[in-house]
Amino acid sequence: MFELQEGHRMIETAMRQFLEKEVVPLIDDLEEGKVLPYDIMRKMAETFGLTEMIKARFQKMLKKEGKKSEEEESEAGAFGGPGFDPLIGTIIGKEIARVYPSLGLAMGATLGLAGGTIMAKGTPAQKERWGLPILTFEKIGAWGMTEPESGSDAFALKTTAKPDGDYYILNGQKTFCTNAPYADIFVIYAKIDRGQEAKRDKRFIFPFVVERGTPGLSVSEPFKKMGMKGSPTGAVYLDDVRVHKSHLLGETEESARDQAKDVFAGERTGAPAMAWGIIERCLEVTVKYATERKQWDRPIGEFQLIQEKIARMYVHLENVRNIAFKHAWAQKEGKKITMKEACAAKLYCARAATECALEAIQALGGYGYMKEYRVEMLMRDAKLLQIGGGTDEIQILNIAKELLRAEGLEVKLGG
Amino acid sequence: MKILVTVKRVPDPDMKVRVNAEGTGIVEDNMKFVINPFDEIAVEEGLRIKEKKGEGEVVIVAIGPSVVQEQIRAALAMGADRGIHVDVDSYPDPLNTAKLLKAVAEKEAPNIVIMGKQAVDDDYGQAGQMLAAMLGWAQATFAYKVEIADDNSKATVTREVDGGLETIEIDLPAVVTADLRLNEPRYASLPGIMKAKTKPMDVFKPADLGVELSPVLELVRMEEPPPRKGGIIVETVDELLDKLRNEAKVI
Ligand SMILES: Cc1cc2nc3c(=O)[nH]c(=O)nc-3n(C[C@H](O)[C@H](O)[C@H](O)COP(=O)(O)OP(=O)(O)OC[C@H]3O[C@@H](n4cnc5c(N)ncnc54)[C@H](O)[C@@H]3O)c2cc1C
Numbered sequence: 001m002f003e004l005q006e007g008h009r010m011i012e013t014a015m016r017q018f019l020e021k022e023v024v025p026l027i028d029d030l031e032e033g034k035v036l037p038y039d040i041m042r043k044m045a046e047t048f049g050l051t052e053m054i055k056a057r058f059q060k061m062l063k064k065e066g067k068k069s070e071e072e073e074s075e076a077g078a079f080g081g082p083g084f085d086p087l088i089g090t091i092i093g094k095e096i097a098r099v100y101p102s103l104g105l106a107m108g109a110t111l112g113l114a115g116g117t118i119m120a121k122g123t124p125a126q127k128e129r130w131g132l133p134i135l136t137f138e139k140i141g142a143w144g145m146t147e148p149e150s151g152s153d154a155f156a157l158k159t160t161a162k163p164d165g166d167y168y169i170l171n172g173q174k175t176f177c178t179n180a181p182y183a184d185i186f187v188i189y190a191k192i193d194r195g196q197e198a199k200r201d202k203r204f205i206f207p208f209v210v211e212r213g214t215p216g217l218s219v220s221e222p223f224k225k226m227g228m229k230g231s232p233t234g235a236v237y238l239d240d241v242r243v244h245k246s247h248l249l250g251e252t253e254e255s256a257r258d259q260a261k262d263v264f265a266g267e268r269t270g271a272p273a274m275a276w277g278i279i280e281r282c283l284e285v286t287v288k289y290a291t292e293r294k295q296w297d298r299p300i301g302e303f304q305l306i307q308e309k310i311a312r313m314y315v316h317l318e319n320v321r322n323i324a325f326k327h328a329w330a331q332k333e334g335k336k337i338t339m340k341e342a343c344a345a346k347l348y349c350a351r352a353a354t355e356c357a358l359e360a361i362q363a364l365g366g367y368g369y370m371k372e373y374r375v376e377m378l379m380r381d382a383k384l385l386q387i388g389g390g391t392d393e394i395q396i397l398n399i400a401k402e403l404l405r406a407e408g409l410e411v412k413l414g415g
Numbered sequence: 416m417k418i419l420v421t422v423k424r425v426p427d428p429d430m431k432v433r434v435n436a437e438g439t440g441i442v443e444d445n446m447k448f449v450i451n452p453f454d455e456i457a458v459e460e461g462l463r464i465k466e467k468k469g470e471g472e473v474v475i476v477a478i479g480p481s482v483v484q485e486q487i488r489a490a491l492a493m494g495a496d497r498g499i500h501v502d503v504d505s506y507p508d509p510l511n512t513a514k515l516l517k518a519v520a521e522k523e524a525p526n527i528v529i530m531g532k533q534a535v536d537d538d539y540g541q542a543g544q545m546l547a548a549m550l551g552w553a554q555a556t557f558a559y560k561v562e563i564a565d566d567n568s569k570a571t572v573t574r575e576v577d578g579g580l581e582t583i584e585i586d587l588p589a590v591v592t593a594d595l596r597l598n599e600p601r602y603a604s605l606p607g608i609m610k611a612k613t614k615p616m617d618v619f620k621p622a623d624l625g626v627e628l629s630p631v632l633e634l635v636r637m638e639e640p641p642p643r644k645g646g647i648i649v650e651t652v653d654e655l656l657d658k659l660r661n662e663a664k665v666i
Contacts, residue, residue, distance in 0.1 A: 006485055007608050010492055014602040049604030
C-alpha cells in the first residue's frame with residue numbers, strides 16, 4: 001500500500017522517458033507562451049493509449065453493462081469504477097510535476113476540474129456531449145469559479161443565470177481561470193436569478209456549460225504571472241450569454257446545485273501529486289549537486305548545514321508520498337476523506353513543496369538562482385499550490401472549524 | 416510468423432554504477448534495472464514485423480533469477496504476447512546463454528530470433544552469433560533494417576558495417592541482432608501495462624530444457640575506471656611532443 005507496484009514503476013519509467021524527450025526541450029518556449037501545453041497533452045494521451053482506453057470505458061459506462069469481465073476491470077483507467085487504481089493518476093501527475101508543473105496544472109484544470117465536474121454532475125447525455133471530448137483531450141476545458149471580487153469566499157460570486165423559458169441567460173465575469181484563453185468548453189458557476197425574492201441564495205451555486213463561440217462569451221489574453229507560466233490563465237466575460245437549460249449540469253436545479261463543501265474538493269486532490277513531483281526533483285538535484293560542488297576543497301554535502309537541508313527535504317518527501325498513498329488507498333477502498341484530512345493534506349503538501357524548492361535554490365547558491373537547474377521555476381510553480389484550490393489560510397480555517405465543531409463550537413470561515 | 420525476442424535485465428544506463436567493495440559485482444541497492452536498450456529495440460522490431468504481417472506471435476525470453484520477470488513483463492507491456500523465463504541464479508556467460516537459447520529456440524521453432532547486438536552491462540556481443548552457429552541458422556548482426564519476405568522464407572537485412580551499410584539476404588529461420596538505429600522503441604501504453612500482468616509466462620529450469628550449464632568464463636575482478644583527470648595546456652609544440660613521447664607514450 002505504501003509503495004509503488006511493478007506496474008506503477010513501469011508507468012513512472014515510461015512517463016519519465018516521454019517527458020524528458022517531449023517536454024524538456026520545449027520548456028523555454030512553454031514558459032514564454034510560444035508553445036501551448038495542449039498538443040503535448042494530446043500526444044501524451046495518444047502515446048500511452050489513454051484516448052482509446054477512455055473511449056472504451058466510456059461506452060461501457062454509458063451502456064451501464066451489468067457484469068464486467070476481469071480484463072475490463074483491470075483496464076479501468078482515468079475515472080472511477082471497480083478495478084480503478086487511483087495511484088495511476090497520482091504517478092502521472094507526479095512525473096509531470098517533476099519536469100514541468102505548468103503542464104500538470106493545465107491538464108488538471110481541463111481533465112480534473114472541467115471534465116471532473118461534468119462527469120460528476122452531468123447527465124449521461126451531458127457526459128457524452130462535453131465530458132468525453134474533454135477526457136480524450138479533443139476539447140480543452142476550463143472551470144470558472146473565482147471572480148474578481150470573490151476568491152476564498154467563492155459563494156459570494158456574482159455571476160447570475162436568469163431563467164428565460166427553456167433557456168438561461170448568464171451574466172458576469174470569471175478570473176484567474178486556467179485554460180480560459182484557449183478553452184473550448186467552460187464550466188461556469190452562477191447563481192439563479194429569479195428577481196426579487198429568493199434572489200441569489202448565498203448557499204447555492206450552479207454549474208453551467210458554455211461552449212466557445214457562444215454569443216456573449218469572450219475571454220482575455222493570457223495573464224502575465226509569477227509561475228505556472230506554461231499554464232494559460234485568463235478572464236472569462238459573460239454578457240447575456242443564452243444557453244439552453246440542457247447546459248445546466250444535472251439538468252435540474254435540484255441536482256445541479258453545489259454546496260460549499262463540494263466545491264474545492266476536486267482542486268485539492270492534485271496537490272499531493274504535484275508536491276511529490278516537485279519535492280522529489282528538488283531533492284534529487286540537491287543531493288547530486290551536494291556531491292559534486294566543492295568549496296574549501298570538499299563537496300558541500302560534507303557541510304552539515306547542507307545535510308540538514310537534504311534531510312529536511314527527505315522528511316517532506318516521505319510525508320507527502322504517504323499522504324498521496326493514503327488518498328489513493330481511501331479512494332480505492334471507497335472511504336471518505338474528511339474535510340479536515342483533505343485540508344491538512346493540501347496545506348502540508350503546498351507548504352512542503354514551496355519550502356523544498358526554496359531550499360534547493362539555497363543549496364545550489366547562485367546556480368540555483370539561475371534558470372539552468374530549473375529549481376527556481378519549481379519554486380515559482382510550487383507557490384501556486386499555496387493559493388490555488390483554496391489558500392493555506394482557508395485550509396487552516398477549515399481544519400480548525402471542523403475540530404471545534406466536534407466540541408460544539410461553531411465558527412465561520414469569514415471570522 | 417513466430418518471433419522470438421531475447422531480453423536481458425541490465426542496470427539503467429542513465430544511473431551511476433558502482434563496484435562493490437569486494438570487486439565481485441556492482442552495488443545493486445537503489446539501482447534501477449531496465450531491459451537492455453538493444454533488446455528493447457529487438458522487441459520493437461518484433462512487434463513491428465508482427466503488425467506489418469497482420470498476424471503472428473512475439474515471444475519474449477529472458478535468462479536469470481526471478482527478478483528478470485519484471486523485464487519480461489515490461490516487454491509484454493509494450494505488446495509482446497507471452498514470456499519465457501529461464502530460471503538460473505546468476506547471468507550465464509555468452510556461451511551458456513547461447514546454449515539455453517538454443518534449447519528454447521528448438522522448443523519454440525520460431526521463424527526468426529531477434530536479439531540485441533550486445534548487452535550494455537558486460538558488452539560481450541557474442542550470444543547472437545553463437546546461437547546462430549549452434550542452431551546452424553543464418554545470422555544477420557547489427558541490423559539497421561529488416562524486411563521479411565511475404566512467404567516468411569527469407570529476410571533482407573541491411574547491416575551497419577564500418578563506414579556504411581551492407582544489405583544481405585538470409586534464409587529463415589535466422590538470428591538477427593539489432594543495432595541502435597534499427598528503430599525507436601515505443602513506450603508501453605497504459606492498457607498494455609495493465610494487460611501485461613495477465614499474459615502467459617512459462618518458467619523453465621535449465622534441466623527442463625535439457626541443458627547442463629558449464630561455465631567457461633570466471634569473473635575474476637571488477638574495477639571502476641580511474642577518475643578522469645583534467646586536461647593541461649602545453650606552452651609549446653616541443654613540450655607537447657615530449658609529453659606524448661615520454662608521459663603518454665603514444666609516439
Ligand atoms: C495560477 C492560478 C490558476 C487558477 N485557476 C483557477 C481556475 O481554473 N478556476 C477558478 O475558479 N479559480 C482559479 N484560480 C483562483 C484561485 O482559486 C483563487 O486565487 C484562490 O481561491 C484565492 O482567491 P483570491 O485570489 O481571490 O484571494 P482572496 O480570497 O482575496 O484572499 C486574499 C488573502 O486573504 C486571505 N483570506 C481570505 N479570506 C480569509 C479569512 N477568512 N481568514 C484569513 N485569511 C483570509 C487569503 O488566504 C489570501 O491570503 C487560480 C489562481 C491562480 C493563481
